[in-house]
Amino acid sequence: MSDPLTRRTVLRLTGTAAVAAAVGTATAPAAAARVREAPGTRPGAAGARVDGLLARLTLDEKISLLHGATDPAPLGQAGYVPGVPRLGIPALRLADGPAGVRVTRHATALPAPVLLASAFDPDLARRYGEVIGREGRALGQDVLLSPMVNLIRTPYAGRNFETFSEDPLLSADMVAAEIRGIQDEGLVATVKHFALNNQEKDRTSVDVRVDERTLHEVELRGFEAAVDAGTGAVMGAYNKVNGTWACENRTLLTDVLRDRWGFDGWVMTDWSAAHSTVAAIAAGLDMEMPDGTYFGAALKTAVESGEVPRDHVDRAVGRLLAVMDRFGLLDGTAPPRPDRDPAAGAAVALEVARAGATLLRNEHGTLPLTGGSVAVVGPTGALPFVSGGGSAHVVPDRADSPLDAIRARAGRAGRGARVSHALGEDLYGRALPAGSVGPSFDPEGQRVEAGRTWAYDGTLTVDDTEAGEWTIVVHYSGTTRPTVRLDGTELFPVASGWGEYFQGGFVTTAPDGLALRRRTLRLAAGAHRLTITAAGGDTGQTFRLRRSTEATRREDLDEAVRTARAADSVVLFAYEDASEGQDRTTIALPGHQERLIEAVTAANPRTTVVLNTSSATSMPWLDRTGAVLQMYYPGQQGAAATAAVLYGDCDPGGRLTQTFPADDGHHPVAGDPRRHPGVDGTEEYSEGVHTGYRWYDAQGVRPLFPFGHGLSYTTFHCGGLRTRWADGGLDVSFDVRNTGTRAGVAVPQVYVGPSPDLDLDQPVRTLAGYRRLDLRPGEARWVTVRVAARTLSSWDTARHDWALGTGRRDVWLGTSARDLLLRGSAEVRE
Numbered sequence: 001m002s003d004p005l006t007r008r009t010v011l012r013l014t015g016t017a018a019v020a021a022a023v024g025t026a027t028a029p030a031a032a033a034r035v036r037e038a039p040g041t042r043p044g045a046a047g048a049r050v051d052g053l054l055a056r057l058t059l060d061e062k063i064s065l066l067h068g069a070t071d072p073a074p075l076g077q078a079g080y081v082p083g084v085p086r087l088g089i090p091a092l093r094l095a096d097g098p099a100g101v102r103v104t105r106h107a108t109a110l111p112a113p114v115l116l117a118s119a120f121d122p123d124l125a126r127r128y129g130e131v132i133g134r135e136g137r138a139l140g141q142d143v144l145l146s147p148m149v150n151l152i153r154t155p156y157a158g159r160n161f162e163t164f165s166e167d168p169l170l171s172a173d174m175v176a177a178e179i180r181g182i183q184d185e186g187l188v189a190t191v192k193h194f195a196l197n198n199q200e201k202d203r204t205s206v207d208v209r210v211d212e213r214t215l216h217e218v219e220l221r222g223f224e225a226a227v228d229a230g231t232g233a234v235m236g237a238y239n240k241v242n243g244t245w246a247c248e249n250r251t252l253l254t255d256v257l258r259d260r261w262g263f264d265g266w267v268m269t270d271w272s273a274a275h276s277t278v279a280a281i282a283a284g285l286d287m288e289m290p291d292g293t294y295f296g297a298a299l300k301t302a303v304e305s306g307e308v309p310r311d312h313v314d315r316a317v318g319r320l321l322a323v324m325d326r327f328g329l330l331d332g333t334a335p336p337r338p339d340r341d342p343a344a345g346a347a348v349a350l351e352v353a354r355a356g357a358t359l360l361r362n363e364h365g366t367l368p369l370t371g372g373s374v375a376v377v378g379p380t381g382a383l384p385f386v387s388g389g390g391s392a393h394v395v396p397d398r399a400d401s402p403l404d405a406i407r408a409r410a411g412r413a414g415r416g417a418r419v420s421h422a423l424g425e426d427l428y429g430r431a432l433p434a435g436s437v438g439p440s441f442d443p444e445g446q447r448v449e450a451g452r453t454w455a456y457d458g459t460l461t462v463d464d465t466e467a468g469e470w471t472i473v474v475h476y477s478g479t480t481r482p483t484v485r486l487d488g489t490e491l492f493p494v495a496s497g498w499g500e501y502f503q504g505g506f507v508t509t510a511p512d513g514l515a516l517r518r519r520t521l522r523l524a525a526g527a528h529r530l531t532i533t534a535a536g537g538d539t540g541q542t543f544r545l546r547r548s549t550e551a552t553r554r555e556d557l558d559e560a561v562r563t564a565r566a567a568d569s570v571v572l573f574a575y576e577d578a579s580e581g582q583d584r585t586t587i588a589l590p591g592h593q594e595r596l597i598e599a600v601t602a603a604n605p606r607t608t609v610v611l612n613t614s615s616a617t618s619m620p621w622l623d624r625t626g627a628v629l630q631m632y633y634p635g636q637q638g639a640a641a642t643a644a645v646l647y648g649d650c651d652p653g654g655r656l657t658q659t660f661p662a663d664d665g666h667h668p669v670a671g672d673p674r675r676h677p678g679v680d681g682t683e684e685y686s687e688g689v690h691t692g693y694r695w696y697d698a699q700g701v702r703p704l705f706p707f708g709h710g711l712s713y714t715t716f717h718c719g720g721l722r723t724r725w726a727d728g729g730l731d732v733s734f735d736v737r738n739t740g741t742r743a744g745v746a747v748p749q750v751y752v753g754p755s756p757d758l759d760l761d762q763p764v765r766t767l768a769g770y771r772r773l774d775l776r777p778g779e780a781r782w783v784t785v786r787v788a789a790r791t792l793s794s795w796d797t798a799r800h801d802w803a804l805g806t807g808r809r810d811v812w813l814g815t816s817a818r819d820l821l822l823r824g825s826a827e828v829r830e
Contacts, residue, residue, distance in 0.1 A: 049330060050321045053087055054314050062317045063300050065089070067292030075140045076104025078271070078391065079290045089321070090329055094143040094190075094289070098162040099387055099635065100394035101135045101144070108135055108345030109386045109396035111353045111635035113147060113174070114615070117164035118356035118632075118654035118710075120747045121772045122177035128352055129181020129189075131345045136187040138340040142329070143188040143233060145391070149175040149222035150198050152615065152658045153691060154669045154676045156584045158200040160615035161388050161633055165657035166692030166707065167767050168218055169791060172225035179229040186327055186335055191226035192235035193270055195219055195252055196685075201583040201677040204273070207240040210685040213760075216795040217689050220256065227261045232323040234265065236285065238273045245275045253284030266319040278307050286316035342397050346637055353641030355745075358630040358654030359711040366606050366626030368648025368713060372568030373418040374410060376403050377560050377600055378593075379427045381573035383511055385612040387633050390580030396636035402573060402610070405639035409647050422563035423556050424572070424596045428510055429473035429546025436461045437530065443545040448536040460486065460530040467525040468550040475514040476543035482534035484545070491519040514542070553592060557599055564600045569626075570607040571646060572600055578614035583677065586664055587618045597621045610642060616660040616667075619704060630654070648713055653745035653772070655710035655816070659693050662704045668695040689763060693817040697764035708749050708767075708816035714740030714777070718748055723811050723826035730787040730826055732768070734813055738775035746773045750785050751812040751820070755805025755828065758794055762805075765812060768792070792828055806830060 054062075061084045071080035071093065079094035096102035099110045108131055110116075116128050129147075136144050148159065152166040164171045175191060182189040196208040196219055210219070223234070234257065236247035246252060247269045257263045268287040274280055274294045281299070288295035302308040321330065328334030359367070376382070384399035403421050410417035432443045438458040448454040462470075474484055474492055484491045510516050534541055564570045574593050578584065588594065601607045601624035608627040611617060612634070622628065629652065631642055645652050661667035668691065669676035674684045690698045693707035715738075722733045732750045750769040754762035769785035789804055796803040806828045814820035 050318055050325060053089065053321055053330070054318055056087055057084065057317065059300060059303065059310075059313070061087075062313050063292075063296065065317050065320055066286065066299065066313070067288040067295040068290035069292070076102075077141055078102070078145060079143075081287070088330065089324070090142075092142045092324075093140060094145055095136060095139070095141040096391035097132055097136065097144045097146040098148055098392045099633070100396075101132060101139050101141060102391060102394055103139050103141070105139055105395070106397045107139060107340075107394050108342065108349055109394040109399065109636040110345075110349050111356060111638065112161040112388065112392070112614075112633040113164055114152075114161045114657060115356035115632040115634060115654070116178075116352050117170060117174045117657045118358050118630075119352065119772065120170070120655055120770050121355060122173045124352060124355055125174045125177035126181040126184075127348055129178035129183075130185055131181075131348045133182040133185025133187040134338055135340055135345060136182075137185060137337050140337070141187065143190060144182055145190050145192065145235065147175050147178050147182075147189065147226075148192050149226060150193055150196070151219060151222070151691060153198040153685075154583075155587050155616040155658070155661060155667055156201075156669075156676065157198055157615070158578050158583045159390075159392075159580055160658070161578055162392050162580075164222075166659065167657065168221035169767050170657060170770075171222040175222050176225040176229040179226055179231050183230060183232065183327075188232035188323060188327060189226075190233040190235050190268070191223060191231045193237035193246075194223055194234050194257070194267070195237060195246060196241055197237035197239055197246075197270075199583055199676060199683070200581055202681070204238045205681060206678050207243060207682045208685065209242055209682055211688065212797050212800070213795040214685055214688050218691050223257075224261055227257070227263045232265045232326070234263065234267045236267055236269050236273060238270050245273075247273050247285050248276055248280040248283045250283040258284060264319065265323050266316065277302050281308055281312050281316060286319050346397070349635045350637035350641055353631070353634040353638050354644055354650045354653070356632070356654040357634075357641060357645045357652045358656060358709075359645070359652035360628040360630055360656075360660075360705055360709065361622065361625060362627045362711050364606075364626060366569070366608055367629070367646060369410075369569055369646050370648075371410075371417050373420070373566070374406060375563045375567035375570045375604070376406055376419060376421045376573070377424045377564060377570060377596070378573035378575070379423055379425055380575040380612050381571065381610075382421055382423070384636070384639055385573075385575060385633065386636055386638065388578050388580075388614060392580065399636040400639040402571075402639045402642050405643035406571065406646065409643040409649075420563050420567065422560040424560040424600070425591060425593060426548050426552060426556055428475070428516065429471065429548050430552055432460070432545060432547055433463070433466070441532070445542060445544050446534070448534045448541045448543075450536045450538055450540040452536045454532075454534045454536075456530065456532040458530055459527040461527050462523050462525050464525045466549045466551055467523060469520065470523045471518050471520045471548040473516055473518050473546045473548070474543060475510045475516045475546065476534075476541060477514055478537055478539065478541045480535060480537060480541075481515065481517065482532055482541075482543050485529075485531045486521075487528050492517045514544075557592075557596060560596060561599050561603045564604040564607065567604065568606065570600055570604045571610060572597060572607055573610045573612060576613040576617065584615070587616050587661065588664070589613070589617060594621060598624065601625055608646065610646075612638075616658055618661070618663045620663075622704070630656070648742070651713050651742070651744040652710065653747075655708050655747045656705055657707070659696055659703045659707045659817070660705040662702065666701050666703075668692070688761065694763040694766065697817070703818070706816040706818035708747070708814070709819070710747065710816075712744040712746070714738055714742040714744035716740075716744070716746045716775070718813055718821050720782075721811070721813050721822040721824045723824050725826055725829055728789050730768075730792065730811075730828065731784050732787060732811055732813070732826075733782065733784040734822065735780055735782050736773055736775065737780040738777055741777050743774065743776050746775060747771070747815070748773070748783065749814055749816070750787065751814060751817065752787065752792065753810030753812075755792070755794070755809055756807040758803060758805050760794055762794065765810070765817070766791075767817070768811075804828065804830060
């Protein structure tokens with residue numbers, strides 16, 4: 001693939017349709033081309049076809065199209081909408097898919113979207129979308145419930161890995177490009193969650209309070225870009241917005257989405273996010289998922305009683321049918337479903353993981369590795385960490401372990417390239433000591449036959465050497481885990497609602513595929529009453545009980561230290577398993593990983609910590625490390641990508657799309673529960689437009705790593721900064737030269753300061769554009785970044801519209817929001 005940045009001297013980086021038009025290179029099938037030409041329109045025959053169907057559909061048939069139902073032939077997808085066969089309206093299958101298509105079959109497990117965004121490359125985002133689009137159709141799906149474009153507002157949000165950035169411009173660029181890629185392949189994209197679903201805690205009930213300016217300047221920019229890109233569907237959020245449920249919020253669904261932006265697709269609820277019939281359809285909601293609690297029989301009754309005008313139903317059905325027609329689903333012109341291309345998907349997965357790999361620290365030439373013996377430490381070094389849990393979890397075709405990938409790569413590095421491994425921390429537990437439970441229970445593999453139940457009521461005996469902190473782990477097959485009680489306390493209570501669905505990541509799945517749960521508590525020496533009940537269900541169940549103790553943890557730590565001390569270099573893999581449905585409670589690494597890192601780095605300072613984490617992480621151990629490489633959730637090719645970066649086969653091309661705070665006490669929502677997670681059911685966006693790096697600038701707080709940060713294995717020089725106001729936009733030009741001895745990736749970033757002519761509280765500086773450049777040693781490039789008027793505008797609450805920020809404005813060129821290399825200014829004019 002050729003880099004679009006080498007083919008154009010000017011790239012418009014505005015987060016709107018112009019961005020994707022500038023970077024798009026793919027050749028689309030005929031149906032997809034029609035989608036791009038007329039997103040959301042009903043010209044000529046298409047409009048007549050939809051109108052004709054509306055005239056022939058009965059009320060019952062119309063209503064059946066406005067809510068989910070049970071799929072008679074499910075493929076493991078999230079939702080199903082029955083068609084109307086007598087009129088040639090096909091059924092729709094809707095699949096989750098932020099990082100690949102989530103069904104029961106194998107699919108390409110792509111890197112998490114936050115890793116994709118770290119590449120700062122809209123063209124790559126488009127090809128990422130193309131992989132998902134092709135696979136979705138190949139796997140029998142019609143609608144993708146993705147991408148997610150909600151901003152990273154708090155480092156605690158459980159789904160930060162599923163979205164892109166804390167910056168509105170970068171998020172807008174990524175979502176627009178990905179949607180074009182998805183829909184180029186004939187799969188309908190659904191941008192979500194509209195709007196302000198920026199946390200998982202109390203997400204189904206919290207009332208988000210936000211002012212008009214913050215809403216438009218910060219959160220909505222990505223959604224507007226998605227509409228400009230032609231997204232077929234929008235998913236409403238669970239939460240309330242300024243007192244009204246998002247899925248029945250007329251300001252969002254009609255005034256902004258349709259009247260201001262011109263969206264002509266359909267709006268569906270998030271799963272079970274509907275709260276009314278009359279108010280919701282009047283506000284602009286079109287479809288309830290996954291069932292018809294409010295848009296089924298209740299809607300029919302409301303229509304027949306006159307509470308809901310019939311034209312409201314026709315309007316909603318017409319929006320759905322118009323999108324189906326755009327994709328060739330009504331007239332038979334949709335291209336045939338393709339076959340999967342696992343090799344092509346794997347190639348893109350590898351490219352994205354390499355491009356987004358972000359080197360945060362590299363001291364004393366720790367990286368790249370050049371040979372010698374390497375100690376791999378950590379449980380996630382020996383097993384592949386592919387994706388997060390919940391609706392983002394994908395079953396990959398295959399995924400190798402980093403240990404295997406490093407061994408394979410080290411074998412090509414020359415003599416002395418011995419690779420050893422130490423567990424460091426046991427995630428899955430060891431067998432209970434012999435004699436600690438009764439003979440009727442085999443903790444290593446108890447089998448319960450289908451249709452039967454099994455029970456144990458006995459003791460767990462703890463001897464003096466194992467007293468203290470225990471982590472008890474239950475491994476089990478099936479969907480219903482055994483009930484385990486210790487001294488009367490239920491250790492693994494079943495979560496309500498979607499609790500089980502929101503699992504499925506690395507740390508909640510054993511190597512042999514059994515699900516698992518953990519509980520940490522302190523146990524005194526002696527006998528403890530242990531009771532277990534398990535049901536075989538329809539297929540039978542296997543389960544086992546294991547434990548980790550202070551004694552076993554000391555053994556694992558001692559082994560890791562010995563292994564590290566004996567090696568020339570150490571690669572320590574650290575993890576944090578996030579999932580939909582729950583927020584993090586701290587940005588510190590879970591478990592005893594900090595102690596492990598401190599011990600290993602003390603034994604060998606040439607230690608690289610590889611982070612498979614979901615979001616920002618605190619690093620009290622940072623100064624003791626040689627290097628830190630952020631890989632997030634790298635997808636099925638993550639092991640190969642990690643090894644390639646470690647050994648310098650490619651430059652780490654990623655840059656942070658979110659600010660990493662120093663600790664839990666210094667970030668935009670720290671110390672103010674009204675901002676997160678909310679007080680008395682209300683969450684306040686009182687930081688206003690100062691989100692992410694803007695807050696750090698406004699408050700003068702030093703982050704651990706700033707937005708945009710990322711290191712290279714080579715060096716660059718930037719110079720010649722020039723600015724020119726022309727044709728209603730700002731051209732920022734400069735040159736970039738690779739001054740090192742290796743090929744590398746530079747990501748120069750343009751920031752602009754506030755307007756002196758706007759009497760508003762404006763950010764100290766705002767990202768206005770960027771370029772990703774691959775440069776050979778000694779190569780120089782003259783670059784022009786076009787900054788659009790929208791990027792230079794603020795929301796005017798008096799006029800309810802955008803106001804250009806005129807006057808003399810500062811312009812910076814930097815390698816992050818804090819590492820600013822060059823400064824100039826420009827006169828912005830009407």
